[in-house]
Amino acid sequence: MLAVDLDGKPTLGTLVGDLPHLSLTAPDALAEYLETHGLRRVAKRLAASGIIDVVSTAAPGIDDIVVLGKLKQLERSGDHDLIVVDGPAAGHAITFLLAARGLLDTVRGGPIRTQALDVLEMLGDPARCQVVLVTLPETTPVNELVETAYALEERVGVQLGPVVVNGVDTGDDLAIPAGTDPALAAAAAFRNSRRDVHRRELERLTDALALDQILLPHVVTAGLTADDVARLAAGLA
């Protein structure tokens, strides 16, 4: 198993604990791409003269395609049974995953086109690649998830795996007898109203999307640690 983040944030690395982790950025992927295509000297010259900036400005989507290409190469290497990628947020995930298709329309030859074709093949093969959408049991995240799910299926043609819903708190309502201390009552009423929102939004999600759901429980902490993640994972087994 390999965990990959795409923007150099330290978060994922600390959450997966001892599992192998890779941080992948577009400039690194582009430099590596040029080198593996026998353009090492050129890559240096391009970088030194700032032309790499211009190439990625002139051909938007190149950034995304070299990153997707690197993921495809990792997948093809057979070194990992599973590669889990922490992808971009909702709207940008669509742009990111559409990069291959977008480039095919403009690039009619050369190694980038081959790369784009390979990436499209991977994205379109449910045995090789699935997208797991992650959300919270609240109104806006659920709306966004549903929109993203339709856009990904229709425009990218990628197989959607189960939906993961984080931070679910659906315990039974706390009883608040008459005469309860005001602080205790206010805290209980707050908790009950949060649980009510969660139940309602889970129902709405179920109605809107015919995908399996994986519910992860609400953890009382402001910042998850690798231990918390291990416990959540154990709960799924």
Added chain:
Amino acid sequence: MSTTAPDSPTGRADLGDLAAALAGAQVVVCCGSGGVGKTTTAAVLGLELARRGQRVVVVTIDPAKRLADALGLTGGLTNEPARLDLDLPPGSRGELWATMLDTAATFDGLVRANAPTAEQAERILSNRFYRNIAGALSGTQEYMAAERLHALHRDDRFDVVVVDTPPTRNALDFLEAPGTLARFLDHPLFKLLMMPTRRGMKVLNVAAQPVLRTIGKVVGGDVLADAIAFFQAFDGMETGFRDRADAVMTLLRSDVTRFVLVAAPQRDTIDEARYFASRLASSSLSVAALVVNRSTPTFGTPTVARTRANAALWANLDELVATSEAEHAQLGDLVRDVDPAPVCWVPMLSSDVHDQSGLDEIRRLLFGPEPGNG
């Protein structure tokens, strides 16, 4: 139900501090990572400024339709600002408008406005390379957001533009995009591509130059040919674009622009907010205010002892207090990073904001019950 924000050792703004931080602003940029209620905050700031008698437009460049959700607009938003019905005091000149960036339409408009002739505009608009970059592909969106910000800022209909940016990494592109565009136009490669028309050379000859051959190997020869045709069609328009890019950078760096950082009390969002604060600092820009959304409220101290009968209620309160304390501890570094900017806590509400009365509830938490007469 009480939803007072905690009195916090890590800094809590007085009501009025946020209003003071926004006084005199013509541009308010809300930045932060995804899922922290940034769009809602942008809408709330717009609402408050409108209540203070300003004519405000809120613009989202997020491809997800969050602003429409927060404003309760089921029909969604378009590139053309739409005015919202507000319940304002009689005689108030305040207005609230909302719009969503349509990247391709904005780019098309920019080309038409800058092209010396309709024929040249048409040549660009029909170029395959142009159609590709004018669409949804990454990068262009940030250029056009800056362009849109500039246009709305100059629009006589509005006193203030409130911008809701995409999640952090892209928001940085947004700040840097005008600079990127200017650099692009200044670049020797661009000049090289522009030369041939003046010398009467054919595109093929240009493509045969060694440096372009190399680029062609990477991106494909066809892309290069399209790009060259695009740049040649672009000839003479770069000054207009460059002036625009300079004007946007000047606007973003001027004292009429305020950056409001939005975070939630979870570690990953705080890490991103700190990263963002440091990038602003490295561009010599400062954070005008920090808004912390979705914090766990406090409920006061019970006056009853723990008994078997109230054990579950005590356990619930203990959990919420522990969460709140952990949140404040996590935010300490960020609060220090943005010092002396006011820090405004918005407690997690009992339900999601999905209409204007929900926005108004948050507005009162941030600014107090009612603003002074604007």
